[in-house]
Amino acid sequence: MSVIAKVWIEEDCITCDACQDICPEVFQLTDETSQIVAAVRIDGVFDRNIGGSLLKADFGKEFADYIEEAAEACPVDIIKFEMTGAAAPAAEEAAAVAEVAPPVAVAASPVVASAGTSDALAAVFAGDRTLTIFFGSQTGNAAGLAEKTAKLAANYELIANVVDMDGYDPASLVGAKRVLIITSTWGEGDMPDNAEDFWQGINSSSPTLAGLNYSVCAIGDSSYDEFCKAGVDWDQKFSALGATSIQEIQLCDVDFDEPWAAWVKTVLPRIACVDDAGVFQESLVEEMIAYGAGGDDSVSSGDFTPGTVLMDEISVTLELFRYCPSTAQSGWDTISCAVPAHATVEDLLICIQQDVDGSLAFRRGTNGGTPTTGVRVNGRTILADLARISDLIGASGNLKIEPAPGLPIIRDLIVDLSGYEAARARAEPWMRADPREGVRLLNGAAVATMDASLATELHQKSDILSYQLIQSMSDTSSYDKAYEGPGIHLQQWLRAEDPRCGAEQRKNIIASLNETDGVWAEADLSSIARYGSDGKLAASGLNSARAYLLNASNYGGKHGRLVKWYGRSVKWTGNVNETTLYRQVLGPLGLIGNIFNGISARMLLGFTRNGGPPIRGLQGLLVPPSGIGKIPNMINSKVDAHHEVVSLFNKIDKRF
């Protein structure tokens, strides 16, 4: 008995009704053409079934004879069908040919297929199975994903070739059937370096890519304006050149593993359904997914083990700070050694401890980026279990390792964090939501709510690896023992910005930040901002705290007066007037104090600003605005187009 796998209507139907008359369960006429009824098809679509959706099993068997009859009766010979087990070319044959190819006999044909695989799928597997995976990669992330994708492709009987875009000839794309592109975006929407030539080449040669099926996985950083632009460019370019997108482009943010996994899970079975002729057999997708998922021990499971970074050994001259608390003596050990450049600072310290000096003391981490492992290496404050030696060592090969600055030293590289912890305990930056207006679930349990965009903003502001390290970034800490430190204040400010924080807690935090040992005790935020992204984030957060306090106090106190009069003096003339600042910030008594403490006298008499004449020009004495001696000008001249500066102030901030 015949079983029909699929049936479809080709073009040029004359709507004669013959097929519908013979088998209305399968064929139904519209005004323009006969179509295959949705109810009998696996995909449930009502159209001519050019895509080749399979018939549901019972219908293929039940109506096989009628379908064959309808095909024979069709006066324009446009009803085509495929018997179960028939190879693709056989499907093109007329019903008579199908009849001489009984299913059992065809199923025994030499098509390589696993047990349970349909003949249609087996036919797809029998053809060319080449898959080209291009990667455009600047830092290796895209290359790593390409490798993983290639391993998973084997699950779908695909033979994957991972291709570096660098040096690839665009002309070689002609004739390819399956292509996946995984690329990062570099700088402001630029191609990665290894993709640039290929990109230029394909733009200049514009090869025809008809018959090519593709999809793109783009990696980027959503904090940039041109998010994933390189991937989007490739997607648009392939489409413009006639290639068929087998699946919509996947855009991945910095945490790319999850979206990549979602993309690869869908795209591989789909592109695996592209047959030898380059035609996407959509009807086989579900079967392909099942095939790739399982059960067969011979199928590769994919390797998700993180790759090992290997770099050459480098020679290091290590200067290691040592401090012995029992003798209160400190000094430096100098050790020459060779270490793999990819080793972390902690790796190196462990080696020294094991092989050179077992008494070396340092804090070990528990994983990459343990907050308490901070040390200073070649001037940089870093986490020892995270920072690689290759990123720290200069051309000289010297590596100077010291304790994290600004904190008391217990022994060698171990600093005393008890002061930090005590300050934190006093500051109480942890969440205390009560009392505040909240929301309750139906079961009465309190639940915190927060707007998603605000949650994202807070997350970005608090994306800090180690507050202990932030604490040691301040140059001020070493000179003001009462100063609580930026690591503490940043935590407080971030808590105050959190809308889940209770009103009482917010009030206490704001009051604490405004005290003499609060955020105003930091003498120079630039000393924090210089330490990479964490330092910049911390300095920005602390500056925001200051802005809030200034508004709350209406520019009161010395700090408020400094900011207010600095702004005003700039608004008045376009330039800062130091005399105005001194007068307003220090007050009359402060100014007099400056005279008696020697500073003004030093300026007046010229014992400063070395190299200049002792008294700067006689006119200075005669015309005060020119400055007496080396005292700053008392009256500034205005910059040209001063009104533009005034307008800028008035547009942005009228408080000055």
Added chain:
Amino acid sequence: MAKIAYYPGNTARAASMEVEDCIVPLCKTLGIELIEIPKASSDGGNIISQASPKLQHSLVARNLALAEQKSIDIITTCATSHAIMCDTADIIASDSVYASQLNNLISLTSGIEYLGESKSRHLLHYLVEEIGLDKISAAVINPIKLNVAGYYGSNMQREGACGNDDAFLPNYLEQLINAMGGVPVDYELKCQSVGAPSLLTLEGTAMAMTAAVLADAKQNGADIMVSACTISHSNLDSYQSRAGKLTGKDTAMPVVHLAELVAFALGHYPDRFAQLRTRALIIGS
């Protein structure tokens, strides 16, 4: 002759005349044509930003746009001003929405926009990277012949603001001192802040920080100090006796600005240089 816009910073024109005296002749000797931007205003000195970062960014973007109108970069003698300009240029390059807000503001008030083409260059980086140490060395008329401690400060010693120098272990100043016939003195605190932004509000802390830098340089054998930052120069120089008195440290040391020292080496103001040498001799003894 290389053309570049000159931005003196917040204090050079009003309080640090010696920098103004020296920058013009030194640039003339080295073939640098300074272009004035008389409409340029104060950059806010990281003080205005404490009330309104947007206002400070707008002031700086306007200054950069004024240079961009002339299709040239900006050179400044002040490390703080340089860092502030770099910060603003960075944020404009990385945040197009914010950049358009700033440009709308300066377009409304000044009829110009900053497209990110003109960049800030600090005098130190420009001398080392563009002019070259060989050319400077060849132009030296009065070799410094003193032990000189270079002071960088913390403002411009960060990635993206220190040219090709190392942000944490810089040596451009030392290379330049060498090229001018001086002996560079290495010391630990050459990048440490002296608390200049808080001079009037946290005097005790700022003086302690200032004294630490001066004392460290002196203990390492410096005769004089050269500062790459105009604002910090004031703390290190005018306030050094006060800093020494409050901390009990030996802080007495002649401090000059980078522009002065280069000008002296190139033969300008030999009288001032003679005074400096004399002063170094007296104080150092």
